[in-house]
Amino acid sequence: MSISTTYCELLCSWPQQWATFARSWFLIDARMQPPGKIASMCSVRLQGKHKPIYHALSDCGDHVVVINTRHIAFSGNKWEQKVYSSHTGYPGGFKQVTAAQLHLKDPKAIVKLAVYGMLPRNLHRRTMMQRLHIFPDDVLPDDILANLTEELPQPRKIPKKLSEYTQEEIEAFPRLWTPYVDTHTHTHTHTHTHTHTHTKGNIMYKNLICTLLWIKASVNYEL
Known part of the structure; x- marks a missing residue:
């Protein structure tokens, strides 16, 4: 029996691990999300650190699709x-722009630069x-939409x-308290009695x- 035949039989006897080495497509919605949080999630998936087969010298990362970058916060x-x-x-080629100016010019630039800065500085970064x-926006091409496998939860x-x-x-x-209702009764010369209820207390309570609802909803606001 030749060595090549034995090696082929050994490979055929191993369990299939196609799903482990396949590249998945993750979807991330960046609406009302900090760019740093989005970039951190993208960096982990692009490098493949969420996989048990991860190695710093191997290119085992997945695809990441980020939508609604126009609405980052x-x-x-x-x-x-x-x-x-x-x-x-x-000489004279130095330029500086604020985040607002860059976002108006290119809504994808801030997220792209944030992800690029969080990837390792080696030859794999360009491939990642x-x-x-x-x-x-949330409009995707049909070929990318057909490849999506999972949508990641928003970090915030x-x-x-x-x-x-x-x-x-x-x-x-x-x-915190029962709203105060101020009720005044005015009696005129006629036999009719008019009752006027002022709802200033209800308006203040509302x-x-x-x-308080806004404060409660903003408790989880963090970057």
């Missing part, structure tokens, strides 16, 4: 404070970036708008509930 005043720099290599697919919970809360949720919110 920064905390505080980072849209104006964060600066991106570039240099052409020629080729498996990153960024779209400013999106706070709901005040108009999105139902009346049951507002009523179930704990009350505004307070809206504020």
Whole structure:
């Protein structure tokens, strides 16, 4: 029996591991998400660190599709404070733009630069970036849409708008006090008695509930 025949029989006897070595396609929704959190998730999948077969010298990463990069979110005043720099290599070629200016010019640039900065600085980085697919909106080509295998959960919970809360949720919110209702009864010369109810207390209570609901929804806001 030749060595090549024995080797082929050994390979055929091994269990199939195609799913382990196959490249999956992950979908990430960047709407109202910090670019740093999105880039961290993309970096792990592009390198293949979530796989048991990961090795720093092997190219075993997956494809990552990021949508809605036009609607990313920064905390505080980072849209104006964060600066991106570039240099052409020629005298006078240094340029600086704020995050807001760069995002208006290219809605995909901030996420792309964030992912590029989190990948290892070696010859694999360019290959990994080729498996990153960024779209400013939620419209995907048919060929990419057919390859998607899993949608990753968003790293940050999106706070709901005040108009999105139902009346049951507002009523179930704990009350700090019972709203004051000012009722005045005015008796005129006629035999009719008019009762006027001022709802200033109800309006103040409703505004307070809206504020507390917003604070409660923003508790999980973190970058």
